[in-house]
Amino acid sequence: MIMKTINYRNIISLILFSTLIFTSCKKSTLQTPLVPIPDATVVNKFIWNGMHDYYLWTSQVTALSDAKYGEKDTLNLMLNKFTDPQALFTSLLYQYNTIDKWSFMVDNSQTITDWISGTSKTMGYDFMLAQIGSSGNLFGFVRYIYKGSPAEAAGMKRGDIFLKVNDQQLTLTNYQTLLFSTDSYKLGFATISNYQVISNTRVANLTSVVLQEDPINKDTIFVSNNQKIGYLVYNGFNSDYDLQLNNVIKTFKDANIDQMVLDLRYNGGGSVQSSQYLASMIYGTDASKLFAKAQYNAGFQAAIAEQNGAASLNLNFTNTIASTSKTSSAPINTLNLQKIYIIVSDNTASASELLINGLKPYMNVRLVGINTVGKYVGSMTIEDWIDNNGTVNPKDPYAMQPIVVKYANKDGVTDFVNGLTPDILAEEDIANLMPFGDPNETLLSAALADMKGIQVTSKLLKSAQIGLKKVTDSHQFKPFATDMYINPVKIKH
Secondary structure (H helix, E strand, O other): OOOOOHHHHHHHHHHHHHHHHHHHHHHHHHHOOOOOOOOOOOOHHHHHHHHHOOOOHHHHHHHHOHHHHHOOOHHHHOOEEEEEEHHHHOOOOOOOOOOOOOOOEEEEOOOHHHHHOEEEEEOOOEEEEEEEEEOOOOEEEEEOOOOOOHHHHHOOOOOOEEEOOOEEEOOOHHHHHHHOOOOEEEEEEEEEEEEEEEEEEEEEEEOOOEOOOOOOOEEEEEEEOOEEEEEEEEOOOOHHHHHHHHHHHHHHHOOOOOOEEOOOOOOEEEEEEHHHHHHHHOOOOOOOEEEEEEOOOOHHHHHHHHHHHHHHHEOOOOEEEEOOOOOOOOOOOOOOOOEEEEEEEOOOOHHHHHHHHHOOOOOOOEEEOOOOOOOEEEEEEEEEEEOOOEEEEOOOOOOEEEEEEEOOOOOOOOOOOOOOOOEEOOOOOOOOOOOOOOOOOHHHHHHHHHOOOOOOOOOOHHOOOOOOOOEEEHHOOOOOOOOOOOOOOOOOO
């Protein structure tokens, strides 16, 4: 038998070659091609970019971190999980409703424009609701009336009491439907007699209208203890009324008032710039003195300093009201006061607190009332800007109003989460609301007593005597009631 020599080298080569062919064929047959991740929607990209660039708490929100998205597709993958823009926006807020209780987004930028101007559909009265004891029945107390409103035309006034809407008794279960879900209704009034709320025959038929609220609700000068007192009820820092506010201060100045009482009990805030103006009207117009210092997120703050200089982070007192598209510029009238009484409540917030906090290092600020809200942060309107000139993307109607800044005063005081504490503790008697400016009105009388050197002591209020418990007020249903905002500042890319 002839033995043939086996060439093992050739066999091994053949096996390797066959394996390679089989593996290549298997891969080409079984491998799933990569599906490209589509770009996120225009709206979702606008929301993320705006929050990333401007949001005060960017560094505390992991989803806004640059490090999380090493590649473009990684960010698109996250954004594409959200089909509801509002859900995406809410997911990017820092401890929503705990730390950040104020940022919001709308699907129509006109909503924010109307809010800033103080324009809304309203019947024109601000009120509070309370219940008696454990009863489920509610009673309303009119706190103030808008000038030129349907409520004013119907003869309503501060202190009016109502308990029926369309002949139905207000209760804990129906008040939202009866008062806040219709544009017209019949209001039925009541009186308090022998600590009982008794229905009467008076009614007012009201229909809501689109109205811009004048924040200067009351201004007057009266004499108390041989002193001229300038008294101003100011319910919102609305820049459309800066010139009118300046004129009120001029009236006080021309009358050479001795003391001023600024009533901010229902002032939930508004324009930071208007707060700066009012501070200058009260204290002085030395533009070298710091009223408040702004703090933004690190990236936004660096961009502002680079674009406008580090001094732009300082909000100083000023001597001029700047011109706007609606108003002309004007020199500020200032009282140069060294002391002021400010009436506050649990409705006093944001730009009102900014004013108080900013004035405290320079003058004797006597607060009368109860603790304020405790909102030291401000927002800014962000739209889908597509260039450095602020041109808005016509394909994106959304606008955001996120918190972007917090303020400290000259002494660094900020973060007053529990509000500002009054020097003179006094509570408004909701069952006995006297007209603004009446020297016997609970909070004003407390300020006047302190001016005379009389120690203010707590009194048993009429509302306490009849067992009233506050339920809510119309501020809670007023969009953006406690917001403070700055003029938009765009980062140039």
